[in-house]
Amino acid sequence: MSASSSHTKNTQRERLEAKEQSILTAATDVFTALGVDGTTMAEIARRAHIAEGTLYLYHKNKQDLLAVVVGNFWADLTKGALIAVDASLPVKQQLKQLATYHLTALIQQFDMVGLTYRARLRHGEPEYQLPKIREYVRVFDQIIERGINRSQLSEALPLWQCRDVFYGSLEYSARTLLLREVQFDPTVVEQLLVMFKPYEVTETSVAKAGLTNTSDDTRLARIEAQLSLLLKEKEQR
Amino acid sequence: MSASSSHTKNTQRERLEAKEQSILTAATDVFTALGVDGTTMAEIARRAHIAEGTLYLYHKNKQDLLAVVVGNFWADLTKGALIAVDASLPVKQQLKQLATYHLTALIQQFDMVGLTYRARLRHGEPEYQLPKIREYVRVFDQIIERGINRSQLSEALPLWQCRDVFYGSLEYSARTLLLREVQFDPTVVEQLLVMFKPYEVTETSVAKAGLTNTSDDTRLARIEAQLSLLLKEKEQR
DNA sequence: AGCTATTATGAGGCTTCCTCATATGCTCAC
DNA sequence: GTGAGCATATGAGGAAGCCTCATAATAGCT
Numbered sequence: 001m002s003a004s005s006s007h008t009k010n011t012q013r014e015r016l017e018a019k020e021q022s023i024l025t026a027a028t029d030v031f032t033a034l035g036v037d038g039t040t041m042a043e044i045a046r047r048a049h050i051a052e053g054t055l056y057l058y059h060k061n062k063q064d065l066l067a068v069v070v071g072n073f074w075a076d077l078t079k080g081a082l083i084a085v086d087a088s089l090p091v092k093q094q095l096k097q098l099a100t101y102h103l104t105a106l107i108q109q110f111d112m113v114g115l116t117y118r119a120r121l122r123h124g125e126p127e128y129q130l131p132k133i134r135e136y137v138r139v140f141d142q143i144i145e146r147g148i149n150r151s152q153l154s155e156a157l158p159l160w161q162c163r164d165v166f167y168g169s170l171e172y173s174a175r176t177l178l179l180r181e182v183q184f185d186p187t188v189v190e191q192l193l194v195m196f197k198p199y200e201v202t203e204t205s206v207a208k209a210g211l212t213n214t215s216d217d218t219r220l221a222r223i224e225a226q227l228s229l230l231l232k233e234k235e236q237r
Numbered sequence: 238m239s240a241s242s243s244h245t246k247n248t249q250r251e252r253l254e255a256k257e258q259s260i261l262t263a264a265t266d267v268f269t270a271l272g273v274d275g276t277t278m279a280e281i282a283r284r285a286h287i288a289e290g291t292l293y294l295y296h297k298n299k300q301d302l303l304a305v306v307v308g309n310f311w312a313d314l315t316k317g318a319l320i321a322v323d324a325s326l327p328v329k330q331q332l333k334q335l336a337t338y339h340l341t342a343l344i345q346q347f348d349m350v351g352l353t354y355r356a357r358l359r360h361g362e363p364e365y366q367l368p369k370i371r372e373y374v375r376v377f378d379q380i381i382e383r384g385i386n387r388s389q390l391s392e393a394l395p396l397w398q399c400r401d402v403f404y405g406s407l408e409y410s411a412r413t414l415l416l417r418e419v420q421f422d423p424t425v426v427e428q429l430l431v432m433f434k435p436y437e438v439t440e441t442s443v444a445k446a447g448l449t450n451t452s453d454d455t456r457l458a459r460i461e462a463q464l465s466l467l468l469k470e471k472e473q474r
Numbered sequence: 475a476g477c478t479a480t481t482a483t484g485a486g487g488c489t490t491c492c493t494c495a496t497a498t499g500c501t502c503a504c
Numbered sequence: 505g506t507g508a509g510c511a512t513a514t515g516a517g518g519a520a521g522c523c524t525c526a527t528a529a530t531a532g533c534t
Contacts, residue, residue: 012500012501012511012512016512035358037358040489040490040491041490041491041492042490042491050513050514051513051514051515052491052492052514052515053492053493053494053513053514053515053516054512054513054514055492056491056492056493057512057513061491061492062490062491062492110364114354114358114364117351117354121272121274121351127347127351127412127415127416129416158424158428160413161410161424161425161428163409163413164406164409164410164412164413164425165402165405165406165409165410165428165429167409168402168405168406168407168408168409168410169401169402169405169406170405171405171409172400172401172402172404172405172408173398173401173402173405175364175401176397176400176401178364179364179366187395187398188398188401191395191398191402192402194432195402195431195432249480249481249530249531249532253481277520277521277522278521278522278523279521279522287482287483288482288483288484289483289484289522289523290482290483290484290485290523290524290525291481291482291483292523293522293523293524294481294482298522298523299521299522299523
């Protein structure tokens, strides 16, 4: 990239950055493979091709290293979410996109959920909140904000409660799906979005409020997924 | 109680049981106060007035002791839930009772949530499910079953998804409320129960169905119900 | 009281996290 | 080039925790 001398790693700065990166990669691998308790600093150092003591020049301690690894995960997730969500679509579609993205990401890298719980445990105790997670959650908040601005959502919607339902449900669903060795199930997302029906502002919704019925489309999708689940299970026996 | 000799602790059996109990009490106290990593076997032994080595006559290791502590917590919660829920009430009321009970319990003893996550981490990795939690979740399942039997709930309701939404939302809500130092918020429960509206069977929803259903629609609904029934059978094995 | 089986003890082995005295290597002035 | 000075790297060892095991105490029974 840069027009500088022909060494593979030019400046000291670049070499340090590369080393920092190799530490982080090694740490991520070991943490996800072995869990926090199964991970030793010695093993991380070995994989990063450095001495154990060198680790402590880059990260204060094991807990701190874990926090950085977990923070990076959520930062990456934020980038992906911003790409996955199309802000020009109706709010309901955006929520569907985000839910789908979040659910598949959790299923594919569920180890990170466990690591996140460990990273939150801070020195004393009071369940520290990771900044990178706050940023990630803002993606959701912005969708809701846009919905209210465009009058596609009622202002009466209690944001924080929706957040908890949204992310709480998806995390639990991811765990369940993983336990059943299912890659993804669109009905989870469909089901979840029903929650937001009462807050949608449409021509018909005012009259319909409270009498919401699941649409044929939704039910079709659900049936489809359930069928493929059954078939897959039968296959495996 | 028993008419036996005047020793405070009669039989050896009783003495052992008392010691086991004092270990569990001490362990629970230390784990909740200091967290898993902050807890040392030495401290537990000290509080239980026994030697450190004696701990290992009662529990294989620290992880095992933690699992017992956490298991007891959920067993107690199950007892409380069975009392808190009045099975003669309409299903919606029962769900409200359970949600309220669960939420307050989590808020009051949120440390236990963290300990539960740690207790699940089993030797290798594959996120072990604690039996006592399965028992606890059955309280919810039974309410739904009763609802279907009494035709207060549609059979099309996908049980496991509802479970995940129910418990996932409540856990996240509990964390949020704690963070804001709120003891309890009834709107969380209200909000959550909206989810189950589409599955409630009432006079109006039957009438509405009669007005709008085409024959295709009826067939769809029948297929859906049969499918979910199949899934439920599989689940209960 | 004495004998056996059960229960209790805590010193020490082993592992792990982290520190620190020492070593290595880079940069730049001359 | 060469040496001074500073940044970076190393791994031996201290400290602390989990768990084992040889030994001690105790209970139950005749």
